[in-house]
Amino acid sequence: MIARIERTLFAPGTGRRLLVTEVVLAAVIGLRIACGPYRGLAGQPPALFRPVSFLRVLDAMPGPAVILGLQVVGTLAATLAVAGWRRRAAFPVAWVCLLVLAGLRSSRGKILHNDALLLLAAVPFLLAPAVRWRDRAAAAPSVRYGWPVRTATVVVAGVYFFSGLAKLVHSGPAWVVTDNMRYVLYGAAAGGKVTFPEVPAWLAGQAALAHGLAAAILLLELTFPVVLVARRRRVAAAYAGAAVAFHAGTWLVLGLDYWAWAAVAVVVLVDCCPLVERLSRYRLRSPPPFRSGAGNRPWPVDVVGAEACHPVARRKKAEDRTCEIAPAGAHASSPPRSPPPPSS
Amino acid sequence: MGAGTRAFVGVFLTAFVACGLFQIEVWPLSGWKLFSRLRTDEVRGWLATAVTADGAERPIPFDTFPAAYRGQLHVLQGFDDLAADARADVCRAWAGEMAATGGGRVVEIRVYATTDSARHPDGGRRELRHVCPDP
Helix, strand or coil, X not given: CHHHHHHHHXXXXXXXXXHHHHHHHHHHHHHHHHHCCCHHXXXXXXHHCECCHHHHHXXXXXXXXXXXXXXXXXXXXXXXXXXXXXXXXXXXXHHHHHHHHHHHHCCECCCCCCCHHHHHHHHHHHCCCCCCCCCHHHHCCEHHHHHHHHHHHHHHHHHHHHHHHHHHHHHCCHHHHCCHHXXXXXXXXXXXXXXXXXXHHHHHHCHHHHHHHHHHHHHHHHHCCHHHHCCXXXXXXXXXXXXXXXXXXXXXXXXXXXXXXXXXXXXXXXXXXXXXXXXXXXXXXXXXXXXXXXXXXXXXXXXXXXXXXXXHHHHHCCXXXXXXXXXXXXXXXXXXXXXXXXXX | CCHHHHHHHHHHHHHHHHHHHHCCCECCECCCCCXXXXXXXXXXXXXXXXXXXXXXXXXXXXXXXXXXXXXXXXXHHCHHHCCHHHHHHHHHHHHHHHHHCCCCCEEEEEEEEEEEECCXXXXXXXXXXXXXXXX
């Protein structure tokens, strides 16, 4: 049993998959930090402060300077992690900033889960090995690169499964077979959070549809761990698609912001590397930008060379000698220099 | 892959699974009790109202307050368990924000337990549970 769990967790994966997943997670972390309503938390009277877990060391909500500082540092660190500059240090800094900011947001009394999946799925990447897209080794599957994505997959599958399990534990089959979902929808329609309250109001009036919706949600959540054992990639992609539809629906009918969950489900469950490679090929085919003015220069060769030396390009243009990296300032499209013709 | 990494993954996933299985809340680890409680037509809730100097009583407009004040429902749920001075501090915080946002001087804050219908919300019944005089 333990050996089987180990084989599942520590299955080989490519460095490229690891890199793409980490970069997208860093981007989502950065967006959550930059766009979250954290500045409004500053100035909270201490009597209203209800700190979660590790924030119990604080007596009150931090001041505006601390919150703004966390947002600036976190956004900057996430940007650096996306750009690939000192990612091993930048990613954990961004993660810690989001952990504290989202923890403060949850310290008003209600435990919020909006960022919990993102934070937990990103934990394995805090210790993930450094990798670059162009590394030859990054294309070959290895256990060294596989475990962070596999562990994040376990987290994603587990979060959905435990959400379904909690429904069964607290409510049992009544969660589906009673009018539970209809009352949730009636509450949402009257609550004032929803952009289009007619949608939950209409759905609540359709008993069969509401029961079907509840059954579909419970089925999706309880069967989510299938992604851990399914051999076909399409199964994981289908669950990611279902998660996106689920969270889009949650926003539409309940007005709840769970886009970070949808993003995490997609990036962790779907191997985006083929898409990235296709985009790289597209970029190679697109013409260099035309610049008017003096010189009318095409891209300098250090840029063109770097793109053309992408492994995909190497396969396509093995014989293309422009792949040799030329010093900055020289030009790829420049014809080879020949001695000037002798003047007559 | 080193033993340290394996141990890290093992400890992390054990904590994650334990919290999920046994419904333990150690945020961001969680029991994931999202919408797990059964809803019925009867909706029980809380309402905090403010009585201003002119004698008018109206619900405290939490929706117009900054994000820092938006956890009011959960603060109200635990209101019974608070000590008298902690309740007074909470009321003082709400009254202060109401005055700061142009709601006027508050002379009293009242906390009601409410019961309403989800399908036909009409204000329902409310029972006065706490009064904070001169917050």
